[in-house]
Amino acid sequence: MIFREGKLPGTFIIQPERLSDERGFFARTWCRREFEDHGLETTFVQFSISFNERKHTLRGMHYQAAPHEEMKLIRCTKGAIYDVAIDLQPDSPTCMQWAAVELTEDNREMHYIPRGFAHGLLTLTDATEVFYQISEFYDPQYQRGVRWNDKAFDVRWPAEPAVMSEKDRQFPDFSVIGV
Numbered sequence: 001m002i003f004r005e006g007k008l009p010g011t012f013i014i015q016p017e018r019l020s021d022e023r024g025f026f027a028r029t030w031c032r033r034e035f036e037d038h039g040l041e042t043t044f045v046q047f048s049i050s051f052n053e054r055k056h057t058l059r060g061m062h063y064q065a066a067p068h069e070e071m072k073l074i075r076c077t078k079g080a081i082y083d084v085a086i087d088l089q090p091d092s093p094t095c096m097q098w099a100a101v102e103l104t105e106d107n108r109e110m111h112y113i114p115r116g117f118a119h120g121l122l123t124l125t126d127a128t129e130v131f132y133q134i135s136e137f138y139d140p141q142y143q144r145g146v147r148w149n150d151k152a153f154d155v156r157w158p159a160e161p162a163v164m165s166e167k168d169r170q171f172p173d174f175s176v177i178g179v
Helices: 032-037
Strands: 002-005 012-015 019-021 024-026 046-052 058-064 072-078 080-087 098-104 110-113 117-123 128-134 143-145
Touching: 058 080, 072 080, 072 098, 072 117, 080 110, 080 128, 098 110
Parallel strands: none
Antiparallel strands: 002 012, 012 110, 019 024, 046 128, 058 117, 058 143, 072 110, 072 128, 080 098, 080 117
């Protein structure tokens, strides 16, 4: 696997290293030792998928509050997404900054998002499927979110969302909730 540090400290873009021959290719997408060598968390307790019928479906910006903060490893297995992480760590020099990466079924890259970050995505194609590996069990009491278009972050989405849940639409401004 090829690990590239993301724009925000602690985030990584991970690309499978392909071993190709006449059959196609083989690539490792997970190796605890390689993740540990890069100082990344290696414990996952939940794997999930989301399927999104329509292009420009927005999911996010989600996180879980302490003590149930989550690390996520995100991969798009069908279609393409614009995957966004926002640093919400109050003591971080990049607090309130965001970074995005395009994940597609063709590039097969993964986005490693550490604890203390909000995560969201916008689908770029119809019939998109996303695979999530998550470090903590989901606990609805600790579920939180910030508004996808909050001016405090000024995320530059590639398109206006066409579909989103009412819950995601109604998250409060960050200035109202803080971290």
